[in-house]
Amino acid sequence: MSPTLNDCPGICQLTACTSDAVVVGLRCSAADVCRLRACGIFEGARVRVIDGANGVVLDTHGVRLALGRSLATAISVRPHAIRP
Amino acid sequence: MTRAEGTIAPSRASASPEAQVRCPLRVALIGNSNTGKSTLFNALTGLRQHVANFPGTTVERVEGTYRAAGGARVTVMDLPGCMSLTPSSPDEAIAVDALQGAIEGVARPDVIAVVVNALAPERGLFLVTQVADLGLPMVVVLNQVDAAERAGIRIDIPELIHELGVVVIPTVATKGIGVDSVRRSLEHAANLTAPTLRWHAFDAPTVGDDDTARRYGWVHDLVARSVHRPPARRTWSHRVDALVLHRAVGPLIFLGIMAVVFQGIFTWAQPLMDGVSALVASAGAIVTRALPDGPLRSLIADGVIAGVGNVVVFVPQIAMLFLFIGLLEDSGYMARAAFLMDRFMRRVGLPGKAFIPMLSGFACGVPAILATRTIEDRKDRLATIMVLPLISCSARLPIYALLIAAAIPATRVGGVFEVRGLTLLGLYLLGTIAAFIVAALFRKVLLRAPVRPFLIELPAYHVPRPRALLMSVWHRTSEFIKRAGTVILAFSVVLWALASYPRHQPSPGDTPAAAREQQLSQSLLGRVGHALEPAVRPLGYDWKLAISIAASFGARETFVSTMATLNGLATDDDNVTAGALADRLRASRDARTGAMSFTPLVALGLMVFYAFALMCSSTVAVTMREAGGGRAGVAWAALQFVYMLALAYGGAWLVYRAGLALGFS
Numbered sequence: 001m002s003p004t005l006n007d008c009p010g011i012c013q014l015t016a017c018t019s020d021a022v023v024v025g026l027r028c029s030a031a032d033v034c035r036l037r038a039c040g041i042f043e044g045a046r047v048r049v050i051d052g053a054n055g056v057v058l059d060t061h062g063v064r065l066a067l068g069r070s071l072a073t074a075i076s077v078r079p080h081a082i083r084p
Numbered sequence: 085m086t087r088a089e090g091t092i093a094p095s096r097a098s099a100s101p102e103a104q105v106r107c108p109l110r111v112a113l114i115g116n117s118n119t120g121k122s123t124l125f126n127a128l129t130g131l132r133q134h135v136a137n138f139p140g141t142t143v144e145r146v147e148g149t150y151r152a153a154g155g156a157r158v159t160v161m162d163l164p165g166c167m168s169l170t171p172s173s174p175d176e177a178i179a180v181d182a183l184q185g186a187i188e189g190v191a192r193p194d195v196i197a198v199v200v201n202a203l204a205p206e207r208g209l210f211l212v213t214q215v216a217d218l219g220l221p222m223v224v225v226l227n228q229v230d231a232a233e234r235a236g237i238r239i240d241i242p243e244l245i246h247e248l249g250v251v252v253i254p255t256v257a258t259k260g261i262g263v264d265s266v267r268r269s270l271e272h273a274a275n276l277t278a279p280t281l282r283w284h285a286f287d288a289p290t291v292g293d294d295d296t297a298r299r300y301g302w303v304h305d306l307v308a309r310s311v312h313r314p315p316a317r318r319t320w321s322h323r324v325d326a327l328v329l330h331r332a333v334g335p336l337i338f339l340g341i342m343a344v345v346f347q348g349i350f351t352w353a354q355p356l357m358d359g360v361s362a363l364v365a366s367a368g369a370i371v372t373r374a375l376p377d378g379p380l381r382s383l384i385a386d387g388v389i390a391g392v393g394n395v396v397v398f399v400p401q402i403a404m405l406f407l408f409i410g411l412l413e414d415s416g417y418m419a420r421a422a423f424l425m426d427r428f429m430r431r432v433g434l435p436g437k438a439f440i441p442m443l444s445g446f447a448c449g450v451p452a453i454l455a456t457r458t459i460e461d462r463k464d465r466l467a468t469i470m471v472l473p474l475i476s477c478s479a480r481l482p483i484y485a486l487l488i489a490a491a492i493p494a495t496r497v498g499g500v501f502e503v504r505g506l507t508l509l510g511l512y513l514l515g516t517i518a519a520f521i522v523a524a525l526f527r528k529v530l531l532r533a534p535v536r537p538f539l540i541e542l543p544a545y546h547v548p549r550p551r552a553l554l555m556s557v558w559h560r561t562s563e564f565i566k567r568a569g570t571v572i573l574a575f576s577v578v579l580w581a582l583a584s585y586p587r588h589q590p591s592p593g594d595t596p597a598a599a600r601e602q603q604l605s606q607s608l609l610g611r612v613g614h615a616l617e618p619a620v621r622p623l624g625y626d627w628k629l630a631i632s633i634a635a636s637f638g639a640r641e642t643f644v645s646t647m648a649t650l651n652g653l654a655t656d657d658d659n660v661t662a663g664a665l666a667d668r669l670r671a672s673r674d675a676r677t678g679a680m681s682f683t684p685l686v687a688l689g690l691m692v693f694y695a696f697a698l699m700c701s702s703t704v705a706v707t708m709r710e711a712g713g714g715r716a717g718v719a720w721a722a723l724q725f726v727y728m729l730a731l732a733y734g735g736a737w738l739v740y741r742a743g744l745a746l747g748f749s
Contacts, residue, residue, distance in 0.1 A: 028537065031172065035460065035539055037296040040207055044297050050322075054330040054427060055538060061300070062204025064325070065122030066423040068436065069384035 014056055014067070014075040020048045021077035028074035039065055042073065086264060109158045110191055111270050112183055114215065115199030116207050117165030118416075118543035120227040122146075123552070124161040124199055124257035128267065145190070152271050161193065164457075167207070169214040173460045183218055192220075195273045197266065199225045202232035202239060202254070203544070205311060209303045212248065216281045221273045222250050225266055229254040236314035243310040249279040258549060310392045321416075321544045327421050338424050341417070345408045346512075349401055356400035358563035364393035383580055391576025391645035392569070398485075402478040406445045406560040407553070412443070416547035417539050426538045432520040433527030435459055436538045438468040442519070445475030446512075449703040451560070452477075453710050461536035467526045469710055470724055473698045474519040476512050479641040483694045486510055486644050489666035491687030507691075518731070575642045579635060582609035583650060604628075604650060623693070623733070624686045625739045628672075633693075685743040689736040697732035698725050 011024055023045045026033045040061040041047065050064070051057040056072035058065055067075075113128075115121040129148025146162040162174035163182055171177035178187070185192025198215050200208030205226070215222055224244070232239065244252045251269045255262030281304035327333050368389045375381035412418045418440055427437025437459050444451035452472050459465040476484070485508075492504045527533075588606045590599035604610050605627075612634065613627035620630045628650050636643040644665070651668045669682045698704065705723050711720035743749075 029407070031460070032537055032539075034170055035167075035172045038170060038172065039541070040210070040300060042296045042300065045300065050325070051329055053319055054329065054424065057325070057423075057542065061206035061210075064542040064544075065216065066329075066419070066538070066540050066542050068426055068430070071537030072535070073538055074579055 003014050011076055011078050012073040014049070014058075015052060015069060017049050017077050017079050018052065019079045020027050020046065021079045022046055023075060025055075025076040026074060027076070028071060032071060032074070036071075039063075041065070046074070047077065102116075104235040108157055109149045109152070109195065109271065109274055110193045111160045112163055112193035112196050113160055113178060113199065114166060114183065114196060114211070114495065114674075115225075115227075116167060116201065116211060117541060118158050119165075119167065119199045119208060120257045121199040122162055123557055124197075124227060124263070124266070125160060126552075127257050127260050127263045129160055149695055150267070153269065154271070156271065158270065165212065168211060169217075171228035173458060175457045179561065183215070183220075195223060197223045197225055197270060199227050200402060202226045203235060203237065205239070206300070206303050206307055209306065210299055213281055213283045213299045213303065216279050217266075218657045219278045221276045222279055223273045224248060224252045225262075226252055226254045227257050230256045230259070235319070240312070241291050243651045244306070247306050247310070248281065272664040276446070280510040303511050319544070321424065324545055325420070328417070329423070334420075334424055338421055341412070341421075341514075345405075345412075346509075347406050348408060353401040353404040357397055360400060361397045364389065364397060367393065368405045374556050379584070380586060383577065386584075387576050387580030388573065390648040391579065391642075393648075396565070398478065398482045399561060401481060402447065402563045405478060408556045409444055409447060410553045410556045411548055414546060414553060416543045416545045418443075419542050422540060423538065423542070429707070430535050430538075432524040433535060434468055434471075434520075434523050435464045435535050437463070437540065438464070441468060441472060442475055442516075445472045445477060447560070448563075448688050449473045449475070449477050449700060450706050453703065453706045456710065459536075461533075463527075463531045463533045464536050466711060466720065467523050469707055470526055470720065471519040471523045472699070473703050473724065473728060474515045474522060474696065476515040476695060477700075479639070480511075480694055482644045484508055484691060486647070486666055487687045487691050488668075490669040490682065491684040494556060511691055511695050514692070518696065522727070522731075556656075571639050572642055572645060575635065575639065576645050579609065579642075579646055579650075581613075583607050591612065609650075622740075623689055623736045624683070625690075626681045628681075629686075629690070636699050637701075639701065640694060640697070641700075643694070680749075683749050685740055685748050689740040692739050693732045695732075696728055696735050698728040 002007040011016070023041055023043055026036055026041070027055065028036070036042070040063065045060055049056060050059060052072075055066060055068045058067070112123050113121055125146070125148060129150050147159055148162070149157055149159050152158050163179040163184065166176045166179050168176075169180050169183070171180050181187045182190055183193065194217055195220070198208065198212050200212065212222070212224055220712060226239065226241070229239070229283075239254070239398065241252050241254060251263050251273060252263045253269055255266060281302070283299045328337055368385050371381060371389060373383045375384070412421070421443075422436045422439045424436075425439040429436050429438055438456070441452040441455040441456070444455050449472055450473070453469050456465050456468045456472070459468060488504050488507050492507050494572065495503050497503055497506065527535075585605055585607060588599075588603040594602070605614075609631055610627065613631035616630035616634055617627040619626075620633065625633070628647075631650060632643050632646040635646040647669070648665050651665060651672070669687075672682050673680055704725060707724055708717040708721040711717045
């Protein structure tokens with residue numbers, strides 16, 4: 001079985017993240033990359049995952065965003081702190 | 085007031101002070117969604133507003149004017165909310181084109197006012213960096229500073245002004261605070277040059293899209309120096325979200341809210357509807373008593389009051405629906421509901437954002453179709469547009485109410501549930517389920533593509549402001565009233581004339597009912613009905629229903645007014661109400677056979693027919709425009725009309741034939 005993103009040390013998909021993280025990659029269509037960047041989700045952006053039950057709810061740049069699961073799966077992040 | 089009129093001098097900066105004062109000014113208002121942009125627009129322009137469409141589109145062009153202190157006329161254009169100047173939806177594309185002066189007939193603004201949310205300024209300042217690149221004078225309006233203050237956020241305005249090189253005005257648009265300063269700044273800014281921001285020089289720490297990263301990097305650096313936030317803490321909005329978005333509790337809250345909405349629409353509006361109904365009945369009675377028997381009395385009582393009155397009765401219910409939609413939008417819940425619905429909607433090929441237009445569709449198909457403009461993907465949007473008219477709109481309600489009152493007994497099931505209420509619920513479910521099934525079919529056949537991933541901003545919860553809410557309800561409801569006063573009034577008068585001429589002289593000894601029946605049968609309308617009867621006979625309908633259906637192709641709610649006119653309700657009956665019409669329908673008999681012509685089975689088939697049929701010229705027109713206009717728009721609108729008519733005819737036929745086979749009448 002080929003390694004998945006979640007096997008990379010320190011990097012996981014946004015759907016697998018439960019903490020604060022830094023976005024390291026966007027693997028979706030150019031149009032969706034454009035939408036994400038306009039919302040403030042770009043490589044290097046800090047996000048705080050709030051809920052991952054139905055898709056992902058996250059806070060970034062002071063704004064709360066809701067992402068569908070398929071879009072959240074396309075975002076790779078590096079968690080940088082586990083909140084208590 | 086356009087640039088072509090020569091009123092806006094390019095050399096404004098060098099004009100004399102007197103010329104500056106008198107020179108008209110065009111201002112464009114832009115900002116992210118949920119920043120209070122439209123509230124600021126209202127505060128700036130008051131009631132001097134007008135709404136039109138941008139040329140060649142159905143995107144609303146909202147403009148307002150005010151007189152500046154020096155006497156100059158200032159026109160403010162309220163542009164649709166934008167995440168960035170890289171558009172990803174039709175609304176955003178129009179806003180960007182308007183800023184760049186790329187729309188024919190819409191002059192480029194002289195000044196741009198960017199509204200930034202003081203609670204979360206980063207995204208707004210990102211937009212500021214893009215607007216600055218357009219090379220126009222700019223003013224930054226930092227709105228909701230009171231909410232920011234309450235949240236413990238302190239903003240160093242001088243530092244922002246220093247870094248941005250433009251005027252930054254703190255405002256609380258809901259209370260009118262800072263609005264005068266905005267006015268003054270806009271006038272002064274028109275004489276200034278465009279700002280030059282230094283985001284280009286910012287060293288982006290990451291790879292990827294350098295442009296976005298540099299802009300956001302610069303914004304973060306600026307915010308770090310000028311905005312002082314208290315340590316992060318859970319706000320009440322976050323606590324509410326923990327419940328509303330919860331995997332198990334969230335859907336229950338959603339169902340509870342939907343139950344309250346529909347309960348409110350169908351129960352709480354009833355006393356007001358009874359009041360309007362009584363007023364209509366009194367008007368009919370006054371006219372009948374005041375005027376001598378003759379064509380004029382017949383025109384006013386049978387044509388105008390019976391026709392328009394039976395539709396106006398439903399205004400309270402429609403206002404109630406718009407009130408709930410306004411409450412859900414203004415409170416911030418609507419975006420959460422769309423998120424919750426996304427997983428389900430995706431299974432039938434619709435995006436979660438389609439939930440918002442679908443809910444609006446229960447009020448009216450036209451604003452619902454316009455609301456699809458927030459759906460970014462063309463195929464997602466088309467699929468939503470194609471099925472939206474299947475959602476039972478408010479214009480179907482008078483028809484359902486009449487048919488249910490005429491055919492369904494007022495009994496209870498198990499002593500709890502009203503059969504009539506359950507029938508109404510069933511009709512609403514029928515349209516909604518059909519919409520989901522048809523959407524899935526469209527996505528499998530004509531609009532094959534994966535649904536675009538869901539992404540939406542969840543605004544902080546707000547307590548809706550009563551004034552703004554009531555204004556929005558009035559604005560939307562008045563459209564329906566205007567329709568009743570124009571289209572339905574005209575229809576009613578024309579129908580009355582067609583049903584009244586040529587005059588038939590009753591034979592001596594004819595009862596009033598028999599005379600009325602003969603008059604109608606031999607009138608122009610009666611002849612049309614007889615000609616159409618073969619087409620609707622397989623559904624169990626007679627010539628009167630054929631006329632009513634044919635007359636309602638332009639606007640479905642005219643079915644009720646046509647039935648009222650056809651049944652001569654006001655001629656010999658002071659009580660022009662839906663209940664009286666239902667009684668008349670129940671008693672109607674076929675003139676040839678003497679058998680009941682309006683059986684429960686016929687009524688049930690009609691309900692199914694109207695649940696599916698697209699009988700609304702406004703919806704057809706807006707579909708044509710929103711589906712792309714031109715030949716493509718016409719083709720999509722034609723397909724929508726034809727498939728819905730086929731579904732309606734097939735459904736009604738199936739109900740009637742299956743009912744007969746099972747021994748019902």
